Amino acid sequence: MTTIGGRAGVASGRPRYDEGCLAANALNVVGDRWALLVVRELLLSPKRFQAIRAGLPGITAAVLSTRLDQLRADGLVEWHTGLRYYALTPLGHALRPVVLELARWGVRHPAHDPTRFISPTSLMLSMSIMLDADAATGRHDAGGFDFGTESFTIRLDGAGGSQVSPQPADDVSFVLSGTGNSLAAAVYGPRRLTDLLGDGHGDGEVRLLGDESAAQAFVDLFELAPRPL
Numbered sequence: 001m002t003t004i005g006g007r008a009g010v011a012s013g014r015p016r017y018d019e020g021c022l023a024a025n026a027l028n029v030v031g032d033r034w035a036l037l038v039v040r041e042l043l044l045s046p047k048r049f050q051a052i053r054a055g056l057p058g059i060t061a062a063v064l065s066t067r068l069d070q071l072r073a074d075g076l077v078e079w080h081t082g083l084r085y086y087a088l089t090p091l092g093h094a095l096r097p098v099v100l101e102l103a104r105w106g107v108r109h110p111a112h113d114p115t116r117f118i119s120p121t122s123l124m125l126s127m128s129i130m131l132d133a134d135a136a137t138g139r140h141d142a143g144g145f146d147f148g149t150e151s152f153t154i155r156l157d158g159a160g161g162s163q164v165s166p167q168p169a170d171d172v173s174f175v176l177s178g179t180g181n182s183l184a185a186a187v188y189g190p191r192r193l194t195d196l197l198g199d200g201h202g203d204g205e206v207r208l209l210g211d212e213s214a215a216q217a218f219v220d221l222f223e224l225a226p227r228p229l
Contacts, residue, residue, distance in 0.1 A: 029074045030095065034059055038067050039076065039092055040099050041121050044152070045166035046080070046087035051149065055119035100129050108226040114188070118180035120147040124154065124164050127187060130222045133160030143218045144168050144175035144209075145183055151175075156221075174210030174218070182206050188224040192216065 016031060017024035030036050034056065041047060041055040053064050068086060071077040076092035079085075103126055106112055124145065142155040146168070153169040156162050168175070176183055176193075182205040186196050193216050196206040208215060 029076070030071075032067065032070065034063060034067050035071065036095070036099060036102070038064070038071060039088065039095050040125065041119065042077065042086060042088045042092065043096055043099065044121050044124060044164055045150075046083075046085045048085045052086065054149065055121055057117045100125065104129055107224060114184060114224060115181070118184045120145075120150045120152070120180050120183075123180050123184050123187070124152050126184075126224075127154060127222050128162055128164060130188070130224055131160070131162055132221050132223060136160050136162070136221050139221075141214070141218065142169055142172045143215065144172040146175055146177040147180060147183070148177070172210070174208060174212070174215035176215060176219075177207040177209070178205060184224075187219045187222050189219075193219070 015028040017028055019025075030039065037056055038052060041052050047055075049061075049064070049068075052068075053059060053061065056064065068077060068079075071092070072079060075089055076095070077086050078089050080087060107126075107130075136156050137160040138158060139156040140158050142153055145152045145154065150166070151168050153165045153167065153172060154162050155165070155169070176186055178186065182196070185191065186193055186206045193206065193208065193212060197208055197212070198205070
């Protein structure tokens, strides 16, 4: 195996799976605990070390540093010295469909527990696959989601899909603010936004800036339920 980034990647020492299987080869690169979740946290935007760690509760600084070094050595992540952040390479971004298909499979498994920690990035990615394509067809509206340290815009593309961008847009009809878990509850229900907002759109579990009816109609397009295979 060729050397990438000055190190021999998974060839530096015995690989975990000593097979010629293509799936085994992929797992030799991203099969370590946390590796794919580190990739997940970088799929929508570059991040600094502490921002990545904030999206991965339970990981230690030492383990995260090791995983980032491994992913850099194998050509999936790059470090930008001047701006001091990590970003995915094209090879790393190519794992996006893998992460999304794992999420599609995960929602079908009965052990899924949506009350556990949900990072902002994981919520945004889940919304890209939990969109009701039929109901969203013909719509081009956009909504904002503000998590304090991160904010995103989700825009419907008119063809039953959506695009996520890691910054607020000026033309959104609403912005919902809260934590990953509180905004997941707002998006996937079963409670209506009115019950989550509290009085004055500002002192409940979720905060709203903009049109409540537009926000409710938007989040009603998403359902945390298995899609047909």
